[in-house]
Structures are given as C-alpha cells and as structure tokens.
Amino acid sequence: MTTATDILTADTYDNPFALSHLDALESEAVHIFREVAGEFERPVILFSGGKDSIVMLHLALKAFWPAPVPFSLLHVDTGHNFPEVLAYRDRTVAEHGLRLHVASVQDFIDRGRLRERPDGLRNPLQTVPLLDGIESNKFDAVFGGGRRDEEKARAKERVFSLRDEFGAWDPRRQRPELWSLYNGRHSPGEHVRVFPLSNWTELDVWQYIEREGIELPEIYYAHPRDVFKRDGMWLTAGEWGGPKEGETVERRLVRYRTVGDMSCTGAVDSDAATVADVVTEVAASRLTERGATRADDKVSEAAMEDRKREGYF
Template identity: 85%
Template sequence: MSIEPIGGAGDTPYALSHLDALESEAVHVLREVAGEFERPVILFSGGKDSIVMLHLALKAFVPAPVPFALLHVDTGHNFDEVLAHRDRTVAEHGLRLHVASVQDYIDRGELRERPDGTRNPLQTVPLLDAIARHRFDAVLGGGRRDEEKARAKERVFSLRDEFGGWDPRRQRPELWQLYNGRHSPGEHVRVFPLSNFTELDVWQYIARERIELPSIYYAHEREVFARDGMWLAPGAWGGPRDGERLERRRVRYRTVGDMSCTGAVDSEAATVEAVITEIAASRLTERGATRADDKLSEAAMEDRKREGYF
C-alpha cells in the first residue's frame, strides 16, 4: 500500500493512492458480502477482471480461505488458454468451482444454437439455473461501469427479481458506501466490487500486484480472420465462413468471452507496461472495440440484463 502526502503543516498528512482507494473499496464490498449473505458465489471465467476480483478476495480474507465458491458459465467456445488458467488458479488456491455448461443444455434440447454461432446470449438460462440449484443469494461479478452504458447504470449491490431480471428503477441508493443486501425469497443480489475501476486501473493494479494472466492478453501471433471490423479466431463455433480468409497476425485480446464474438486487436504490447501505454492512448472501451455481441443494438446489453444476464 502506498501513501501520498497531502496538505501542509497541521493538515492530515497522508492519503491513500488512487489504486489503494479502489482496492480498499473492493475489499470493503467483499467483506460486506461475507457478512450479509449466506451463500455467495464469485463468477470466475479466468478472464482478467474475474482474476483481479479473486485476487482481491484472497487479500480480503487472508489468512482465512476465501468464503465463496466460484461459478463459471462455460459456453463451450471459450479460449483454451483461459480455461487452462482458470483450472490452474482453482487448484493453486484449493477453491471450489461449479461449472454450468451451455453445451449440456444444447445437448438436452433446452437451448438452440443461434444462426450467428455466438453462445454468449445463451448463458442466461444456465446461469439462472445454477443460482437457483445452489441457492446462491449473492453473485459477485467483475463488471465495471466504464465498460458499457447499461453497466454504468448498475449499483454495486444490484437487486435481481425471482426471475433473475434487472430493473434499473429498483436500484437502491448507496450513500456513504452503505449497501443494502435485503432481498425476498427467490430474489438474489448481483455484486460488483470492481464497479469504480476502469480498464486502465485494472491493468495498473495487475502491474502493481504482479498478477498472472492468460497469455492471450499479451501480443502473440495467431491465425485470425476479419468479420464486422474485428479479428476473430477460427474454431468449432463456425468461423471462418466461405470468403473469409485466415491471416497470421500479431494480436492480443483486451477482453475475453465466447470466441465467436470476442475480437482481437493488432498489438505489439507483450508486457504489462506496454499494455498500459496502449490502453492509455485508446479512445474505445474494450467492449466497444472487441465485443460483437454488444454491437447488435444500442440496448443489447441492457436487454440481456433485464432477462437475467450478468
């Protein structure tokens, strides 16, 4: 933790740094969840935001173990590097991981493949079923307000109804970092400890804490093809189509989700420091630049959140 001097003689001599203030807020939220709820769970995909959130949880409760289970809604189209990192992290810290598989629902005929091949919108039903089956009353996610307009409307504690739906009109005030976790039977609360982090904050925190990430977040050579202004990776999900040519390019991923809708960006940033420099110069959010599922309409994310998506 770094301390910065402020003021003059007789004034309060020290203040927390920006990253320390964000860390302190997130740790406070995590401890509030542990105190208020009976069966919390952390959404953990192996992506950078969920990795940072788990790192914060480890710090929040040390030397005790993390009092939360982990949950991953696996689309079946995830990147191998990310799944491998997920499994290594779970094993390293002796955590309990629940996996809800979209493929299982497709195999049973409870969900149908979309024409565009993306399975991100299909995550909602497995997520809500897992919450109900395990009776999770608080679900912690790595969503941040700077990512997307609908997420900017979200409170830190976000009440969801008995169908998992989100109504922005039911958002509760959170003055003075006081959080209200009350909910009726069948309802649950989504919790966002990283709400006030930005993408740049996340990377600066990763650098400071020396947090290990999947290799695809750094520049590497990969076969990709162009579609809708993005570089997508080939895979069993259905790409490339006829007329879409594979190219070998040096790329990295700013955000990681379903392979069918997560685009790579051309990059030479192979280190944390280089990534921070690249992000500082960017004028596009990570989701706006590389997530096709958010480009379906102006209200794509908000519509999915109302249906129960994270």
Template identity: 85%
Template sequence: MTTAPVTETTDNAPPASGRGYPQLSHLDVLESEAVHIFREVAGEFERPVILFSGGKDSIVMLHLALKAFAPAPVPFSLLHVDTGHNFPEVIDYRDRTVAAHGLRLHVASVQEYIDNGRLRERPDGTRNPLQTVPLTEKIAAERFDAVFGGGRRDEEKARAKERVFSLRDEFSQWDPRRQRPELWQLYNGRHAPGEHVRVFPLSNWTELDVWQYIAREKIELPRIYYAHEREVFRRNGMWLTAGEWDGPKEGETTETRLIRYRTVGDMSCTGAVDSDAATIEQVIAEIAASRLTERGATRADDKLSEAAMEDRKREGYF
C-alpha cells in the first residue's frame, strides 16, 4: 500500500477528519490513487506495459508512472498501436518522450498488417477499428500480463463499466459479467495463463481533472491540443484533417479554421472543435463550460452504432 502525498496547507486550513493531518486536494487524491495502482501492478505482475500514443491521457499516465517509481526508472516498456494515420505532431512528441526518459517502445503497425494482407482497409478509410488485431497479437507475442490504458469512466458509457483491473481472456476479449468487485481499493490481479489484465489508473478522473493536473504539473503536450490554424473539411458534423486516408472526398471542400483537438486518435475519425483557447487556462475554462464529452463531440468511430465502443472492447480494443 502507498500513502497519499502530504501537501502544504495554510494556518487556517482545517485538519482532515480532525486528526491533525493536512487536507488533501482533489488532484492529490487522484494522483495518490494512480500511484498506488502503478505500484500494485509492479508488485503483482511480471510483464506490464503502458499503452502510449502521445495523447494527453497517456502522457498524464506516463507522468504518474515516473512519479510512482522515482528516482528509479519506470520498470515498464511502452506500447503504441500505430494506425499509419496519426497526427505528425503526436508521433514526434511520442518519439521525443521515449528518448528523453530512455524508455523502450513497442510499436504494433496497422499499416504492416494491411501490407501483408492480414487486415483490409475499410471503405470509409477509418483505421481506428483496425487496431484491435495488432494490439492483441502484440500482447500475446510479448506475453504482457498487465496493460495500462488511459481510459476514463467519464468518456463513454462502455468505459464507465470497466473496473480499474479489467480481466481479459486468452483471446483478449472483455466480458462485463466477469468484472470483479473493487471495494476499498483492493484490486484482484489473478489471471489464468494466456489471460491478461487491462489496468486503468485514470478511471476516476474527468477530462477537467486531467487538464487541471496538466496545469499543476506543467506537463508539456503536443501543440494540437491548443488553438491553431489548420486545413480541415466538414464530414458528419465534424471538422476532419485532410490527408492520404481518403479525405476529403468529392464535394467536400477544405478551409483554414482556428481549431484545437480535445482528444487525439486516428486522423480519419478524430474531429477538431472550433476554439480560440491557446493557453491551458483558456482550455480549462472551455472544458468547464462544455456539455459534451470529448469522445461524444469528436470521435466518429464511436458513432458507428449505439454500442460501438462496447462491441470493440469485447473484441479486445482499448
């Protein structure tokens, strides 16, 4: 078990529960919980790996892992499922981060699977749903028994069903009926040979928590999370980035707009939002006023059906 970090308080701050302990902030509690989860996994599992895409949630997750084991290095490698349609700014950030911390990066390439015939391009050009097979086969090949993901319960209703420790069977499939109780932050990592556990240290965080933590910790993010001018086109109510992934199509015109991204995934299904929020304070104010989740507002792959995310998770998706 880990203890929550002690924070400085003013002389007028009331003690927690009247026991003379300083009051912990909301972010301190979330950070302490995540650090505890990382250390629990390090103690229970043999070959954990952190899913790292260069998106804000995986960046915060890695930051927490660095804190959990400092001054020692992070005892896990990183895994990125590369669709081949990633934002260049995010891939650059990923590679710089790996080099800066001396980490090992495993890459599962969707393009490689398409080139050798194991996967086929979708008619809509979207590769996000194609990530499942490369991911599950890389987990099996490397014998990873715990896989950290940056999923949060506030993102989408299927993710709200996940436990912090989410058991996956020998085919990497998820069965909501096999969810285990997690009372008092007691996590059950038992699994049979061939099975593994997906671990979600940010489960109880919200998008606003993530941004407030980024501000507090002064964490660098790829620039596309802040307002910038970009050539985009309109499809299904979203602003998408033009690229070699079959966009724009005939009749879809591009225009330069001031936008930013709330979430980052495959360019073919990740929409931008009109925004002039160029600083972290402005982004926080914008999110606090929003009534749409980031995925609900900007992810076309979640709009394929009412149960699109849950269907993909059952097959082995993040």
C-alpha cells in the first residue's frame, strides 16, 4: 500500500525535475522581486551589509540579470556600525554600480530631532531616519531582510506588509497571500514593506551562502577580538559607551551571528572559520540569532513589535 510519505519521498528524491528546498526558496524570492518591479514605481532595498541583506541583494541581481538591479539601496547608519561592515557595504555598491542612500542617526541627533538614549542603544533610534528617508525619496515599496524565524513579532508579518501614512504597522491590516498572490495596493502616503526571505531560516541563509559562494564581512567568521561581557553578551569596545567601570576587556575567539551596531550586537564564542563550519554550528544551535545576541530585543517582551508599530523594519 502506497502512503503519502512514500509519494512525498518519491517526488522529492526520484523526480529529476523536482526543486531542492534552496531552489524553491530562491525561485520564490526572485518572483517577489519581479512582482514588486512590475507593481510599484519607486522600490528600494534596505541594505546594511548584514548577511540577510547581502543574500537579498544577491537574489535581486539574479532576478534581473543581465540588466542592472532597478532599485537603489537605503542604509540607516546608526553611527555605531562595525567598520568591517561599512567597508563591505561600500565595496559592494561600487562593484555593482548601485545607488546608495544613507540615512544617518547622528545627523538627526545633531539637528535635535533625536536624543541619545540613556542605555546608549541606537538601533531603536533608526525609525525616524528610516521613515524620513522613505518619505523624502517617495519610496513606495521597501525590501527588508526580515525572516519569520528570527523573532515572534516578525513571525506575524506577511511577505507584503502594508504601512500607513505614518509608517506604522498594524497586524490587523495584514492581507491574505493565498497561492503566492501579493496585494500591493496602497493609498497615497502609504507604502509596503516587502520581505523576500520571509520563509527562509538562518540555516537556509547559510546553506545558500555556501552554495552560491557569497562573500560576507569577515566578522561573521571566527576571529580573535577584544570584547567585554555585559548582560550575558560579548560586546566590542568602542566610542558608543563601553566598557564601563568593572567590565573587563579580554581577547577571545568569537564570531557574529547577526550584525546590528556595536552597542547592541553580541558576539558568540566560536571556532567556525569557514562557511561549512558555520552551517554545522547553526544546524546544532537551539537559540535564534537575535535571541542570543541582540540587546535591543531584550528591552521588553514586546520590544520588536512595539518598534514595528512605530515604523521599524
């Protein structure tokens, strides 16, 4: 007697035309990029130089090859970014002849539109520069690298996420996306956030990086670094306000699973020096990357959702 499992196994392993799970994810993302190109007037890709935005740009390059990517890039620079990541960002923009818009948190602080937080974190301050950059450039679709496995608030997000005229997210206005049909309709002043990596996991991202041979900033791999411990995380010393009295700097072999800025992103102890090593390490991990290494998500249980309602990524 043939079971459903037998049929699934046969379809997956005996059909020479069946897509691998990475091919299926890639195909879905390429379709999303092309759908947005045909449906919106001024899309933009949020690009930080982190691994998810790098994979997202790689997919966009594939989607429109041999033509150039028909979107510019937008980076919200906190002023506390890792130098290695900024260097990678600038190399990538130059290599592919892309246009980069930079919204600077420091500029908004200097102009009095933002204040420094008592805890020194600047990631939560990105919302105002982001919304200002979207409004001033009249972007109507904004690609983000968010994935549903990262954090419970992001698990509520659709691929096409409508934002109101204030950039705010309302989970009650999420639209159904049956049969991969995406509704980009929006009123003047509103825009849509688009997440091509929604159905990817951290492991999928790393397996795809390995398969495609995608270059990443070196801080994603094990390297010796001077760090100090705060709230259970290894942080890099810098002008942003660390270490404080009683926090001892020590040299450790670490790498970064996710990259925000130096004030909120913790390193993890690791000897994973190659992509294959990282794939093995991630496959064995039982903690999400943000749960393990992002101080800005530990402010409260609803920290991410609160920021998304205000207009965050």
